[in-house]
Amino acid sequence: MKSADPAGADVVLSARRISKSFSGVQVLFSVDFELRRGEVHALMGENGAGKSTLVKILSGFEQPTSGEILLDGAPVKLPANGAAEALGIVIIHQEFNLAEHLTVAESLFLGREVTRFGVLDRRFMRAETRRVLDMLGSEVDENALIGSLAVADKQMVEIAKAISRDARVVIMDEPTAVLSREETRVLFDQVRKLRAAGTSFIFVSHKLDEVMELTDRVTVLRDGQWVKTARTEVLDGESIAQLMVGRELSSLYPAKHEPDIDENILLSVRSVSTGFVKEASFEIRRGEIIGFSGLIGSGRTELMEAVVGLRPRLSGHVAVRGQELPSGDVHAAIRAGLAYMTKDRKQKGLLLGEGMTANLTLQSLARHSRRGYLDPASEAAAMDRARRRFDIRVRDNAVAVGRMSGGNQQKLLLAKVMETEPQIIIIDEPTRGIDVGTKQQIYHFISALAREGRAIVVVSSEMPEVIGLCTRVAVMREGRIAGILEGSEINEHEIMRYAAGLKSKAA
Amino acid sequence: MTANDDNSALARPRRSFRDVDLRAVAPFAALILLLIVGALVNPSFIGLNNLENVATRSAFIAIIAVGATFVISSGDLDLSVGSMVAFVASLMILFMNSGAIANPALMLVAAALLAVGVGALCGLANGLITTLGRIEPFIVTLGTMGIFRGLTTWLSQGGAITLRQPELQAMYRPVYFGSFLGVPIPIIVIFVVAAIAAFVLYRTRYGRHVVAVGSSRDVARYSGIHVNRVRTIAFVIQGLCVAIAVLLYVPRLGSTSATTGILWELQAITAVVVGGTALKGGSGRIWGSICGAFILELVGNIMLLSNFISEYLIGTIQGSIIIIAMLVQRSLVRKS
Numbered sequence: 153m154k155s156a157d158p159a160g161a162d163v164v165l166s167a168r169r170i171s172k173s174f175s176g177v178q179v180l181f182s183v184d185f186e187l188r189r190g191e192v193h194a195l196m197g198e199n200g201a202g203k204s205t206l207v208k209i210l211s212g213f214e215q216p217t218s219g220e221i222l223l224d225g226a227p228v229k230l231p232a233n234g235a236a237e238a239l240g241i242v243i244i245h246q247e248f249n250l251a252e253h254l255t256v257a258e259s260l261f262l263g264r265e266v267t268r269f270g271v272l273d274r275r276f277m278r279a280e281t282r283r284v285l286d287m288l289g290s291e292v293d294e295n296a297l298i299g300s301l302a303v304a305d306k307q308m309v310e311i312a313k314a315i316s317r318d319a320r321v322v323i324m325d326e327p328t329a330v331l332s333r334e335e336t337r338v339l340f341d342q343v344r345k346l347r348a349a350g351t352s353f354i355f356v357s358h359k360l361d362e363v364m365e366l367t368d369r370v371t372v373l374r375d376g377q378w379v380k381t382a383r384t385e386v387l388d389g390e391s392i393a394q395l396m397v398g399r400e401l402s403s404l405y406p407a408k409h410e411p412d413i414d415e416n417i418l419l420s421v422r423s424v425s426t427g428f429v430k431e432a433s434f435e436i437r438r439g440e441i442i443g444f445s446g447l448i449g450s451g452r453t454e455l456m457e458a459v460v461g462l463r464p465r466l467s468g469h470v471a472v473r474g475q476e477l478p479s480g481d482v483h484a485a486i487r488a489g490l491a492y493m494t495k496d497r498k499q500k501g502l503l504l505g506e507g508m509t510a511n512l513t514l515q516s517l518a519r520h521s522r523r524g525y526l527d528p529a530s531e532a533a534a535m536d537r538a539r540r541r542f543d544i545r546v547r548d549n550a551v552a553v554g555r556m557s558g559g560n561q562q563k564l565l566l567a568k569v570m571e572t573e574p575q576i577i578i579i580d581e582p583t584r585g586i587d588v589g590t591k592q593q594i595y596h597f598i599s600a601l602a603r604e605g606r607a608i609v610v611v612s613s614e615m616p617e618v619i620g621l622c623t624r625v626a627v628m629r630e631g632r633i634a635g636i637l638e639g640s641e642i643n644e645h646e647i648m649r650y651a652a653g654l655k656s657k658a659a
Numbered sequence: 660m661t662a663n664d665d666n667s668a669l670a671r672p673r674r675s676f677r678d679v680d681l682r683a684v685a686p687f688a689a690l691i692l693l694l695i696v697g698a699l700v701n702p703s704f705i706g707l708n709n710l711e712n713v714a715t716r717s718a719f720i721a722i723i724a725v726g727a728t729f730v731i732s733s734g735d736l737d738l739s740v741g742s743m744v745a746f747v748a749s750l751m752i753l754f755m756n757s758g759a760i761a762n763p764a765l766m767l768v769a770a771a772l773l774a775v776g777v778g779a780l781c782g783l784a785n786g787l788i789t790t791l792g793r794i795e796p797f798i799v800t801l802g803t804m805g806i807f808r809g810l811t812t813w814l815s816q817g818g819a820i821t822l823r824q825p826e827l828q829a830m831y832r833p834v835y836f837g838s839f840l841g842v843p844i845p846i847i848v849i850f851v852v853a854a855i856a857a858f859v860l861y862r863t864r865y866g867r868h869v870v871a872v873g874s875s876r877d878v879a880r881y882s883g884i885h886v887n888r889v890r891t892i893a894f895v896i897q898g899l900c901v902a903i904a905v906l907l908y909v910p911r912l913g914s915t916s917a918t919t920g921i922l923w924e925l926q927a928i929t930a931v932v933v934g935g936t937a938l939k940g941g942s943g944r945i946w947g948s949i950c951g952a953f954i955l956e957l958v959g960n961i962m963l964l965s966n967f968i969s970e971y972l973i974g975t976i977q978g979s980i981i982i983i984a985m986l987v988q989r990s991l992v993r994k995s
Binding site for chain 2: 462482483486492494496499500501502503504505506510513514515517518521524525526568
């Protein structure tokens with residue numbers, strides 16, 4: 153990090169050599185960070201670079217495994233669960249932390265209501281709310297219910313809440329993701345005003361242009377490591393993108409096999425729209441692996457769920473081998489040989505309280521039914537096959553799935569999906585939260601499945617993954633496919649430019 | 660896979676065995692404990708005669724609890740079973756009193772079919788309103804509980820509905836009071852119903868789907884299971900079990916009134932919970948539910964024989980049992 157800063161005395165909040173592990177997986181490696189009084193400091197990095205974890209540690213929602221937090225130069229242990237607000241550190245989450253049934257004024261004073269003689273002083277609280285909202289230039293009615301507000305107004309209420317608590321440090325996690333251009337401008341004006349008054353901001357964002365416009369300094373994280381802290385004016389969008397991704401691919405990935413150009417098209421998706429996804433089209437050939445990249449919330453999962461019928465599509469067509477699939481009918485998709493593997497293995501993929509076999513065969517029980525009743529021997533045989541094929545390593549077959557390691561769970565989930573013998577497999581985040589050895593295995597399984605003549609869609613927020621596995625990569629941005637990249641276009645730099653909106657082309 | 664992983668794998672099986680065993684064994688251990696307590700309180704308690712009586716009287720709750728095991732395993736709840744018993748039984752007696760069919764044997768068969776049909780329809784109504792209406796089953800069945808109860812009161816005009824044909828009565832009586840190879844028929848019915856139910860729950864696709872839906876609606880949906888269909892069928896199974904209980908209940912007294920089956924939902928749900936089925940869904944234990952029903956009846960029996968506690972407090976005791984059972988379940992879960 154930079155040597156003794158002349159303005160060092162003016163550092164409000166800093167992190168020294170912070171490391172953090174979640175159940176054995178290290179996500180932050182000795183990261184340094186400092187926030188000065190009256191600055192807007194951007195925190196940038198790819199999905200999974202450790203931004204959110206760092207921000208949670210800086211606001212007390214997580215405790216570091218090692219390292220220390222300094223507030224006004226003195227080491228502190230930040231209290232958990234938002235109690236750090238009392239110290240003037242306020243975090244505005246991506247998902248708002250507002251109760252829908254309260255009014256704006258009630259929300260502002262939630263947990264620190266003002267009373268007179270034990271009775272709520274509602275008039276004072278309303279007036280105070282009005283004062284703060286006026287200061288922010290917001291038209292929001294202090295008596296309105298939170299539930300009736302537009303998303304941007306909720307954002308404003310969160311900011312008002314932060315200000316009314318005399319926040320000295322405001323952490324904003326992707327605050328503009330839900331705002332229009334005009335609302336973003338108003339928000340930025342307020343941030344500048346507060347900055348002039350001495351409030352410090354940590355601004356987590358993927359949007360390079362906004363970072364250039366608003367922030368004073370930028371810190372870039374990559375793979376949980378601190379990469380660089382620099383004044384924003386000496387950087388530009390390109391150099392930040394470079395800092396975020398600069399890393400080379402290892403031999404983690406199997407050799408790519410490009411499918412023949414005249415291979416049959418197994419899946420064709422034309423102009424599919426849902427609430428958020430608009431006009432998405434792509435097709436995939438036998439033996440091909442296509443990647444879907446993009447920022448979190450860019451609509452990839454929603455598109456895939458619409459394709460397999462887990463959610464209805466508003467318009468558009470999905471066809472398997474030329475055979476049209478009805479909208480919102482997951483059974484038809486399974487029958488047609490189209491399977492979806494969820495990214496949320498704990499909530500949507502596996503029954504954590506059950507054993508492996510019950511999970512493995514859940515989707516394919518018909519195979520093990522004999523005159524209406526289940527044949528345990530046939531299920532056990534399937535389990536044996538799956539264990540061998542996907543190298544699931546568990547001592548005891550009867551162990552509850554919730555007690556297995558993430559890697560074994562992921563292999564079991566893949567095995568479960570493969571039990572339906574699909575020809576087209578959509579794999580959402582194939583390696584989320586698993587160790588690198590298992591990752592490599594899963595990449596090889598995916599590659600082998602493609603070589604057997606299946607078509608595979610890999611949705612992933614980890615760029616190296618789509619680059620290492622796929623012969624074509626679709627990049628999604630704000631519900632649309634911003635472009636489908638091929639050949640030499642498939643590199644982190646190019647993908648990042650599409651994902652961040654610096655570039656796009658008609659699909 | 661590191662050494663660390665291997666270690667935890669070693670430690671895992673032992674821990675999981677212990678808690679699985681505890682939860683499955685607990686209700687039976689409680690049953691044995693109660694038998695010992697009962698024997699100490701009153702020596703005549705442990706006699707075969709008394710125990711046979713207790714088992715026979717537990718038949719209604721045991722059979723209803725089998726249905727409740729399905730509903731609860733699939734993550735729902737049915738509060739309407741007590742009222743449903745009264746409603747189905749009233750319709751059945753009214754039908755038999757109507758004399759629509761002259762031949763008493765035929766009449767009995769028709770009445771039984773009617774009861775089964777009405778029970779299934781009542782369950783279907785609960786299921787469809789819950790799933791299609793997307794309303795909490797707690798609210799839906801609270802509503803139908805009032806509806807069934809009200810209909811019964813209206814059918815009986817506030818009084819009792821009594822089976823009038825002596826010939827039918829005589830023919831029907833053995834279904835409750837008779838025995839086969841020395842075993843009272845209600846006890847046989849309990850075991851047949853439970854055996855079929857256990858087979859369905861543990862050895863069929865449908866049973867597996869019930870458990871999946873109960874442990875996670877999302878996982879079930881993402882696995883291509885028709886979640887609403889599974890839930891609705893569980894309610895229908897509950898209705899069928901209520902109807903079977905009615906078939907045993909009617910010959911016992913030959914009469915129903917507006918107070919028939921009051922608090923039976925409490926007893927049935929208590930039996931299921933005592934039996935080790937998780938109230939939040941996901942793990943069904945048919946034999947545990949049967950054991951739970953025995954336990955409830957035994958507690959009542961001990962109270963009768965002991966003179967320590969007024970038998971009028973039976974509802975209070977049963978209410979306490981369900982709360983204690985939940986606390987025990989919770990503590991067993993926490994250990995794992």
